[in-house]
Amino acid sequence: MARKGREAALKRSREKARQERQEAKRERRAERRAENAETEVDEQALMEEYARLAERHEAGEIKTAEYEEERARILEELGIEL
Numbered sequence: 001m002a003r004k005g006r007e008a009a010l011k012r013s014r015e016k017a018r019q020e021r022q023e024a025k026r027e028r029r030a031e032r033r034a035e036n037a038e039t040e041v042d043e044q045a046l047m048e049e050y051a052r053l054a055e056r057h058e059a060g061e062i063k064t065a066e067y068e069e070e071r072a073r074i075l076e077e078l079g080i081e082l
Contacts, residue, residue: 043078050074 050071057067075082 046074046078 053062053067053070053074056062057064062070072082
């Protein structure tokens with residue numbers, strides 16, 4: 001009789017640990033989704049900034065040195081190596 005009680009307790013313990021692992025996985029997935037959503041917005045904003053920079057440089061509003069400096073910064077933030 002004591003054996004069944006111990007087995008049941010072990011089973012409950014394993015089930016609780018399994019549920020805790022599942023909850024931790026759900027939380028990690030939610031965090032990754034939130035990070036990805038933020039990254040996508042940043043990438044879009046940086047690409048728009050780059051487009052405006054290129055237009056200004058083409059129109060002669062900014063010097064080449066300033067253009068190159070800003071371009072390098074934007075590409076670095078995007079994770080693109082030159």
